[in-house]
Amino acid sequence: MFQQRRTLLALGLSLAVGAPALAQDKFPSKPVTIIVPQAAGGANDTIARVLAQKLTEQTGQSFLVENRTGAGGNVGTAAAARTRPDGYTILLTADSAMVINPALYKNTGFDPVKDFEPVSSVATAGYVLVAHPSFPARNTAELVALAKQQPGKINIGSAGNGTLNHLIGEMLGKATGIELTHVPYKGAAAAATDLVAGQVQVSVQSLPSSIAFIRSGRMKVLGVVNPKRLPVLPDAPTIGETIKDFGATPWYGVFAPTGTPKAIINQINAEIAKALDSKEVQERLAGVGCEFFKSTPEQFAQLVRDDLPRWARIVKDSGATID
Structure with missing residues (x-):
């Protein structure tokens, strides 16, 4: 009997200690900031605000868009890379900042592969x-x-x-x-x-x-x-x-700083997928010439890996460079 009481007491203490930890595991439990490294009024900003509104409705927590502009998207992207990797600050960026700028600029201030965890693609734009x-x-x-x-x-x-x-x-x-x-x-x-x-x-x-x-x-x-x-x-x-082989399909996607727990990345991905499955979101995106484009984190990571060398070739062929 005594041993049984000791066991029950130990179990009770364990549950009491574990309760706060379990509560902290709930995500999101406070507002989430979405850094947009392009200016208000552009495609990325429009897509981010459509998504933020839906994620706020789904989770009951505010998703707040914060525009941090400069250097073709490098300023906001580099800032996002330095944030705490806990899921409460994420980046929603155009492909240009993530896969084109590394070939354009001598120093972007971030590494698109080492500094970020791809979470999900979101949309393409006309x-x-x-x-x-x-x-x-x-x-x-x-x-x-x-x-x-x-x-x-x-x-x-x-x-x-x-x-x-x-x-x-x-x-x-x-x-x-x-x-x-x-x-x-x-x-x-x-x-x-x-x-x-x-x-x-x-x-x-x-x-x-x-x-x-x-x-x-x-x-x-x-x-x-x-x-x-x-x-x-x-x-x-x-x-x-008119010009043979000319064309591009710009995409937009969500990234988290490297070190963000995989469970949180998967949860944000699931919430984004749920939002993009919404007819309301699809219609709002279509109304401004965009199309929803969802993926798993692994699929999105592969897209980034494929696009980096492709755009590097295009930039080299174009002769465009920026100091």
């Missing part, structure tokens, strides 16, 4: 080459012809040095032999605003940044960057229909 309505060219071929007649006189606005918008413009120049004058802005929204105002003639824009302007007639589409035509713009030809 990208378009757009122009002010008064611009003479109506499509990619006419832009190329006009630029060859006026080398360096056509301004192309981007979301900033080293951004995907910038690099796609560089790729276009390299593929066609034309010279466009690059005008970098602090974010896609600022570039779109100046295009509408006629301060620059053309720009590469994500659909989340430009679809409202396109629908209202304040921008015209010269070509779609993606390899296939976009459902929201079925009549707009791809640039690849």
Whole structure:
């Protein structure tokens, strides 16, 4: 009997000691910060806010979007790499910062493989080459012809040095032999605003940044960057229909700093998958020219590994570099 009481007492103490630990294992038990290393109003910011709202509804904890911009996404990405690896600060970034910048910049301030754990892909976005309505060219071929007649006189606005918008413009120049004058802005929204105002003639824009302007007639589409035509713009030809093999499908995904427990990574992945299965989220993404794109952490890690050398080749071929 005495031994039985000792056993029960020991079990009771064990449960009492373990209770707080079990309570601490509940995730999330406080607000989660989503660092977005691109400016408000762009594709990544739009996707992050759609996802954050749904994750907040699902978990009962706030998911808060924090924009940390600079150096084509390097500033926010490097900051995310230095955060505590506990799942309460995660990164939602465009592919450009994670798999393109390492080939563009001499020092990004982070290592995309060593400093991060891939959690899940989230979406792909439509990208378009757009122009002010008064611009003479109506499509990619006419832009190329006009630029060859006026080398360096056509301004192309981007979301900033080293951004995907910038690099796609560089790729276009390299593929066609034309010279466009690059005008970098602090974010896609600022570039779109100046295009509408006629301060620059053309720009590469994500659909989340430009679809409202396109629908209202304040921008015209010269070509779609993606390899296939976009459902929201079925009549707009791809640039690849004019320039063979030209095209890219930008993706967006969530990363956690290296050292984040696998159980937490899997839990965040499961919550993201649940959110992306929601018809509401799918419709909101489709409305701004994006498509949901979910994966396991392992599948997403493989995508990053595959894209790093692919974009390194593209950057090298384009000749684009940033100090």
